[in-house]
Amino acid sequence: MSEERRLEVLRAIVQDYVRTSEPVGSKALLDRHQLGVSAATVRNDMAVLEEEGLITAPHTSAGRVPTDAGYRLFVDRLSAVKPLTRAERTAIERFLHGAVDLDDVVGRTTRLLSSLTQQVAVVQYPSLTRSTVRHVELVPVGGTRLMVVLIANTGRVEQRVVDVGRDLSHDEGAVGDLRARINAAAVSHPLTAVPTRLADVLDAVVEEDRVVAEAVAQALADVAAEDTEERVVLAGTANLARVGSDFPTSLSSVLDALEEHVVLLRLMGSMSALADEDRVAVSIGHENPYAPLRTTSVVATRYGVSGGLGVVGPTRMDYPQAMAAVRAVAHYVAEILDG
Amino acid sequence: MSEERRLEVLRAIVQDYVRTSEPVGSKALLDRHQLGVSAATVRNDMAVLEEEGLITAPHTSAGRVPTDAGYRLFVDRLSAVKPLTRAERTAIERFLHGAVDLDDVVGRTTRLLSSLTQQVAVVQYPSLTRSTVRHVELVPVGGTRLMVVLIANTGRVEQRVVDVGRDLSHDEGAVGDLRARINAAAVSHPLTAVPTRLADVLDAVVEEDRVVAEAVAQALADVAAEDTEERVVLAGTANLARVGSDFPTSLSSVLDALEEHVVLLRLMGSMSALADEDRVAVSIGHENPYAPLRTTSVVATRYGVSGGLGVVGPTRMDYPQAMAAVRAVAHYVAEILDG
DNA sequence: AATTGGCACTCAGGCTGAGGGAGTGCCAGC
């Protein structure tokens, strides 16, 4: 009884089940794979695989279905990297290159990933906390209010309107002075360092502008601190409802979960922590820390310096294909954002 | 045979069917409404209503279900305005007032509307084409590239990066001069007027800055022209999949349709054209111009000067409730954006 | 002329039971 062949059987089961979404029996396996042994032997192997908790039978006299552990083993040891075709690669490149700004890049990436994988795609905006300041702009917007615009090196733009208690509409000098000081202190430093670096600026400004500077510094600190303000974008939720999908009843709870962007952000964060450059993280079914997603799998990775992207789908997922698509898309997006 | 009572029967049918989602028969009607007549009479009325195409029976010996035309009549003539409770109003107000910027306002509005109505909420960003310029900012972002930031009076911010073919990183004078000229020409004018107003600026700048100014003007014109760049935000798609919902098979095609933001934008546009201040537009089932949404109804209105918002749901929808919620939310959002 | 009670009729949905078929586990033989 060879260990090797048993794993071969597991691989065949996973592949067939992913294709057909029906429990696969010993006979059906022989039809579609040359294992060189008889059905009875396959049955013996299956019995062992079941004992090991890698596959399970929905009921007696039905075929077998991979368990979460089975998928895990498949992903870790049995799946070959499935490189994208040249056509796919050029399609990705062409599609992403039409983007005009960061919003557009993120939007296109999301749609692209969902159509490539036929799953729900999740793309996180490049995180502010790990990025640096490219520029800070101050714009009086009528009355005593000032719009503070922060531009990060990733191209992301955040704005806040603050009330500074003083009408600055006609005092371009003071605003310009403050703008220059803030930029001198903050530009090309990490966002997380902004509060401390602005402390010096506060001391330097003249008394009457102190309160203005403080309000602005506060707004910038808010932006930097507010992790919750990180955003994710979804596409392809319709894929969950497709015929042949495996969400009979729980579909609406999965959709609900996907609208909890805060949760998705945490998810992307924890998963991309596991994924180093060019390697994707996979979380299968019950491995998922967030209960409503226990019936789903997530394939994700990091891109560039601080973003995350991936797909969410049923555990019965074409992992090699999804992993290849996620990796390739992450690669191209990083390239575009760097350029 | 009183016309009046017949309409009363229609109203009762719509109300019961919306509640229970089951065809309503003559007897069940008598239990829940005091019509003061017998079941046989109600049956006669129903026969007439069916002849008029206002209700239909899924099959012989089943109760009746409103047709699209039935809902239409109900909405137009039979539904009383259902004012929100005081508690709901204060909840709306409180929820929206926590918003920190335009993105946040739109996001909160969408989630609020979907949780109020238990439908899919659609909120369109205030359109640029009808708004005016509040400020234009130019920021050199390394090399020969310049970031053009446009701030509209609605609080919306759009940016573009353009290559101006000249390194401006250390020529703050030229940038400042151009910024001042552009703002002088464009601020508080409608976005649509930007291209013509900038023509004068182009003539005035010195020869060597001409190409820079042209690139910037082009970018601004792009933003102003690009209607497709208008954005919508969705929430509550999970509500479509809720148990008791009426999308047995077509669910995924509806979800697909909702991801076509371009279509949604056109939809919101055409509907809010019909809706004047404080009046909501309703499009029921087949009335909808976009085929994949023929099984849904849309309740929408305008808010403020140039935005649209509404909900999309099954034709079996609580119209009075949805209309009240849409109207109230639009009211509050307009107030907040004005303030 | 409108309303009503009565009555025969229809039909979707649920329940049942039989038959087929895919699949299994086990065992004896190679």
Next chain:
DNA sequence: GCTGGCACTCCCTCAGCCTGAGTGCCAATT
């Protein structure tokens, strides 16, 4: 350790039956 054979299990499908909600129509009543 592999294989063919065999008995067994149990899901699924289908047909038939029954029930109950609901209808349409009619004759009688107001």
